[in-house]
Amino acid sequence: MTKGAAVLFNKFSRRHLARLAGSLALGITANPVNSSPAADQQTQNHAASFPIDFRWGTATSAYQIEGAVDEDQRGPSIWDSHAHRPGTIQDRSNADHANDHYHLYKDDVQLMKALGAKAYRFSIAWPRVFPEGTGSPNPKGLDFYNRLLDELLANGIEPFATMYHWDLPQTLQDRYGGWMSRDTSKAFADYAGYVAEHLSDRVKHIFTINECSRLVHLGYGIGADAPGLKLPQQELNQVRHHVALGHGLAVQAIRASGRAGTKVGPAENLVICVPAIETAANIGAAETATREVNAGYLTVMMEGKYTEAYLADTGKNAPKFTAEDLRIISSPVDFVGLNVYTPHHYVVASENVSGFTLAPLPASFPHMDAPWLKIGPEAMYWAPRHVEKIWGVRSIYITENGTSATDQPAADGHFYDVDRIMYLRNYLTHLQRATSEGVPVNGYFLWSLMDNFEWTDGFEKRFGLYHVDFRTQRRTARLSASFYRETIARNALV
Numbered sequence: 001m002t003k004g005a006a007v008l009f010n011k012f013s014r015r016h017l018a019r020l021a022g023s024l025a026l027g028i029t030a031n032p033v034n035s036s037p038a039a040d041q042q043t044q045n046h047a048a049s050f051p052i053d054f055r056w057g058t059a060t061s062a063y064q065i066e067g068a069v070d071e072d073q074r075g076p077s078i079w080d081s082h083a084h085r086p087g088t089i090q091d092r093s094n095a096d097h098a099n100d101h102y103h104l105y106k107d108d109v110q111l112m113k114a115l116g117a118k119a120y121r122f123s124i125a126w127p128r129v130f131p132e133g134t135g136s137p138n139p140k141g142l143d144f145y146n147r148l149l150d151e152l153l154a155n156g157i158e159p160f161a162t163m164y165h166w167d168l169p170q171t172l173q174d175r176y177g178g179w180m181s182r183d184t185s186k187a188f189a190d191y192a193g194y195v196a197e198h199l200s201d202r203v204k205h206i207f208t209i210n211e212c213s214r215l216v217h218l219g220y221g222i223g224a225d226a227p228g229l230k231l232p233q234q235e236l237n238q239v240r241h242h243v244a245l246g247h248g249l250a251v252q253a254i255r256a257s258g259r260a261g262t263k264v265g266p267a268e269n270l271v272i273c274v275p276a277i278e279t280a281a282n283i284g285a286a287e288t289a290t291r292e293v294n295a296g297y298l299t300v301m302m303e304g305k306y307t308e309a310y311l312a313d314t315g316k317n318a319p320k321f322t323a324e325d326l327r328i329i330s331s332p333v334d335f336v337g338l339n340v341y342t343p344h345h346y347v348v349a350s351e352n353v354s355g356f357t358l359a360p361l362p363a364s365f366p367h368m369d370a371p372w373l374k375i376g377p378e379a380m381y382w383a384p385r386h387v388e389k390i391w392g393v394r395s396i397y398i399t400e401n402g403t404s405a406t407d408q409p410a411a412d413g414h415f416y417d418v419d420r421i422m423y424l425r426n427y428l429t430h431l432q433r434a435t436s437e438g439v440p441v442n443g444y445f446l447w448s449l450m451d452n453f454e455w456t457d458g459f460e461k462r463f464g465l466y467h468v469d470f471r472t473q474r475r476t477a478r479l480s481a482s483f484y485r486e487t488i489a490r491n492a493l494v
C-alpha cells in the first residue's frame with residue numbers, strides 16, 4: 001500500500017465506523033452489506049477518482065417531502081390543489097403528509113450524515129414564506145428553513161437552496177394565471193430577494209428555478225402537472241418566456257439582496273443530445289442540436305437571444321418580448337445546475353438545413369423503472385461537456401441524478417437495489433470521464449436522499465437511497481446507500 005493509500009484507508013475506516021454507529025443510534029437499519037476488510041484494503045483506483053474538492057450531496061424538494069401543508073400559516077400551493085383534484089395522481093395520493101420532513105428534519109439530516117455527504121440541495125416552499133405569494137412574509141415559514149440550515153451546518157453539511165421547485169402559491173395562480181403573467185415573474189424575484197437577504201448568511205449557493213422546461217410543458221402544455229393547463233401555442237410560448245424572465249429577475253434580486261459572494265444559477269433539465277457515434281461531425285451536430293432544442297431555456301439564458309430557428313419555428317406564435325427582457329434573462333450566473341437522468345436524443349450529423357438528425361429511439365432501448373428513464377450513462381458526460389463547450393460555463397453542478405427502482409425487502413429484510421447501483425455506477429463513470437478531461441463539474445447531488453412524493457406518480461415510484469415506509473415514517477438504508485457512502489469516502493467509484 002502506498003503512503004497515501006494507507007492514510008486514506010485509516011481515515012476511511014474511522015469515518016466508516018463512526019457513520020455506522022450514527023445510523024444505529026438513529027434507529028435506521030444498519031447498512032445491509034458493510035464493506036469487507038478486503039475491500040477496504042484495496043488501494044484507491046486513481047483512474048476513477050474525482051477532483052479533491054468535489055461536492056457530494058443528495059437532493060430533495062419541499063412539496064415532495066415536507067408534509068405539514070397547513071402548519072405555521074403556510075398558504076396553499078398549486079400542487080396542493082392539483083394533487084387533490086380527482087384523477088391527477090396515479091395512486092390517488094397527495095403530499096399533505098409525505099415524509100413529514102417538516103417535523104423529522106433532524107433525523108433526515110442524520111441520514112445524510114450517515115452517507116458522509118457534505119452537501120444537500122433542498123427547495124424552499126414559496127407559500128411558507130409568502131402565504132399570499134406577495135405582500136407580508138410569514139416569519140414562521142422562514143423559521144423552518146432557519147432551523148434546517150442550522151441543523152445542516154451543525155452537522156458539517158453545506159446547504160444549496162432552490163428557490164422554486166414548482167410549488168407556486170395558489171393565490172398567484174388565481175390572481176395572475178401563474179406564469180401566464182409577468183407579474184408572477186416579478187413576484188418570484190421579490191420572494192427570492194427576500195429569502196436571499198435572510199438566509200444568505202448561511203446559504204452560499206442558490207438555484208433559481210428547477211427545470212423550467214418541465215414546469216412549462218407538463219404544467220401548461222400537457223396539463224399533467226400543476227396547474228394542469230393545456231394552453232394554445234402562443235400562450236405556452238409566452239409562459240416559457242415569463243419563466244425565463246423570472247429566472248433572470250431572481251438572479252438580479254438575489255445579487256442585490258444576498259450577502260457578497262452569494263452564488264446563483266439555474267437548475268435545468270437540459271434536453272441532452274448525445275452524439276450517436278463520437279465522430280467530430282456528430283459531436284458538432286450534437287452541439288448545434290443542444291442549442292436549438294434548448295432555445296427557450298438555457299440557450300436564451302446564456303446567450304440573451306432566441307435562436308433564429310426558434311423564432312422561425314414559433315412564427316406567429318412567438319413570445320412577445322423586449323430587448324430589456326432578454327438582457328434580464330441573460331444576467332450573468334455563477335454556475336449552471338444540470339439535472340441529468342437520461343439521454344433525450346442521439347444525434348447524427350446531417351446535410352439538412354439544421355445540420356443534425358435526431359435519431360428515433362428504437363422500442364428496444366433499455367429503461368429503468370419508468371418508460372422515460374432511458375439508460376444512457378453517456379448523457380452524464382455530454383450534458384456538462386456541451387454546456388462548457390457551447391457557452392463557456394466555468395462551474396457546473398449536477399443538481400439531480402438517480403433512478404426509481406422496484407426493490408422489495410429480501411428475506412433477510414434488506415433492500416438490495418442492485419439495479420440502482422448499476423445505474424449510478426455507470427452514470428458516475430461518465431461523470432468521472434468528464435472531470436478527468438477538465439470539464440468543470442464541481443459537485444453532484446443524488447436524487448434522492450429518500451423515497452418521496454413523485455408528483456403524478458404519487459408514492460409508487462421510489463427514488464431514494466433510503467426506503468421510506470409512509471405508514472410509519474421509518475427510513476431504511478438500501479444497498480445503494482452503502483454504494484454512495486463508499487463512493488464519497490473514497491472520492492472514487494467502488
Ligand code: PNW
Pocket residue numbers: 061210211214269339341342372400447454455463
Ligand atoms: C425531476 N426527463 O424531474 C424533478 O426535478 C424531481 O422533482 C423529480 O422527483 C425527479 O426528477 C424524478 O422524476 C424530471 O424526462 C422529470 O429527463 C423528467 C426528466 C428529468 C427530470
